[in-house]
Amino acid sequence: MKSKYTVYANWKMNPASLKDAKSLFSETIKNVKGISKTSLVICPPFIYLPNLSSKSKSISLGSQDVFYEKEGPYTGEISVKQLKDLSVQSIIIGHSERRALGEKGGEISLKIQAILSSNLKAVLCVGEPSRDENGEYLKTLEKQIKDSLENVQGRKVANLTVAYEPVWAIGGDKRPLDKEGTREIYIFIKKVLSDIFGAVKASKINIIYGGSVNSKNVLDFIKETGMTGVLVGSSSLDSKEFGELIKKVEKGF
Ligand code: PGA
Numbered sequence: 001m002k003s004k005y006t007v008y009a010n011w012k013m014n015p016a017s018l019k020d021a022k023s024l025f026s027e028t029i030k031n032v033k034g035i036s037k038t039s040l041v042i043c044p045p046f047i048y049l050p051n052l053s054s055k056s057k058s059i060s061l062g063s064q065d066v067f068y069e070k071e072g073p074y075t076g077e078i079s080v081k082q083l084k085d086l087s088v089q090s091i092i093i094g095h096s097e098r099r100a101l102g103e104k105g106g107e108i109s110l111k112i113q114a115i116l117s118s119n120l121k122a123v124l125c126v127g128e129p130s131r132d133e134n135g136e137y138l139k140t141l142e143k144q145i146k147d148s149l150e151n152v153q154g155r156k157v158a159n160l161t162v163a164y165e166p167v168w169a170i171g172g173d174k175r176p177l178d179k180e181g182t183r184e185i186y187i188f189i190k191k192v193l194s195d196i197f198g199a200v201k202a203s204k205i206n207i208i209y210g211g212s213v214n215s216k217n218v219l220d221f222i223k224e225t226g227m228t229g230v231l232v233g234s235s236s237l238d239s240k241e242f243g244e245l246i247k248k249v250e251k252g253f
Contacts, residue, residue: 062089
């Protein structure tokens with residue numbers, strides 16, 4: 001059997017109450033019951049993490065950010081250890097919505113180092129704000145990847161995933177990248193990762209796609225593109241639609 005695909009549900013700052021978070025979680029679990037080939041990582045806001053858990057081996061918890069220091073006087077921040085204590089296994093870092101709030105490569109790199117050294121999974125988000133005919137956007141992307149991974153040691157990169165999320169495709173109702181474009185960008189990102197870590201280590205790093213993924217288009221991003229998963233925002237807030245999406249991935253093998 002082929003290796004598993006991973007689907008990340010990024011709830012962002014939703015829903016508005018614990019009651020709604022619990023019901024979205026249980027409905028989602030119900031609608032994806034029986035999955036065996038897909039790994040599902042649900043990434044709710046921090047505050048809901050202690051209240052959500054699943055017995056299924058295929059479903060785990062993720063978070064949408066973390067701070068890089070171990071402990072101490074960092075008001076408002078949350079450490080890797082604290083997340084680990086709540087059974088979080090994967091952490092999204094450098095999402096474009098966080099970068100828009102001022103997060104930079106140096107900080108992102110420190111966060112990734114903290115995650116990998118604690119043996120959790122880091123999902124590094126990268127993506128250009130817009131495209132141009134001359135391919136300048138590829139330079140932007142390359143710089144983003146290199147800055148975000150500066151000083152990250154190759155030893156634990158098997159726990160690193162790069163999520164390619166072009167900013168112009170994020171929002172749930174945008175026109176996403178097509179299949180051919182997904183394949184091309186996969187090859188480009190692999191090449192950049194090989195430049196950084198060498199081909200052998202780069203081959204261990206998963207690359208996934210995010211940006212207006214839904215149940216209708218999901219297979220375009222993972223079938224024959226090299227990508228091993230998707231990061232889903234809007235569609236993950238509708239448990240019925242999300243259940244359909246997961247079913248497509250399961251059948252798509
Ligand atoms: P979207 O969001 O699926 O709503 O486009 C994806 C993301 O921002 O991770």
